[in-house]
Amino acid sequence: MAAATAVQTQLAAQQGTASKVISGVTKVTLTINGKEQAVSVEPRTTLLDVLRYQLDLTGAKPVSMDSSSGASTVLVDDQPMSASSLLAVACVGKKIRTVESLGGDKPDAVPAAFVAHDAQQCGFCTPGFVVAVRAFLDKHPRATEEEIRKGLNGNICRCGTYANIIQAAIAVVKGGK
16 A cells, blocks of 8 residues: 555656645556557556556566466566556656567667567567666676676576577677677
8 A cells, every 4th residue: 555655656746746645547548669558548557557558568478467477578677677567656756668679660779689580489578578688788798698687587488499599699799680
């Protein structure tokens, strides 16, 4: 209950209103992939639900609702976070980047390296890994293989493509795909 009150207070402060209990559907604006998006949320709505079911950004996956898989990893103010355990209202005023922001006509080096190194099998964990690798390499652009392994410890691939994922990350560190 205290966490919900803190989120409500934060949302009210960001909207410039007095603290009040939020109930029912509330309209908020989230900044996602550089665009402001107006969405309707209940206080319990997760960021993952907003991304997938309101904005059709389906890269983040609902593999584990307790954040243990890393498949719903997104960047919130450049920090990797699990969209499945983050309330949407807690993201008001923050910059959110999804795996979709790393694609397009000129894809980021990380997804390109995943393709070049066949670092996906079923593909369910891949978007979360791509975001986690991008976040890690942004902070550690000259990371060693050992540092990469430790840095990606929060993501799980049930198909076991870890070796290829590590090779893709190393390739990006070395400046290639």
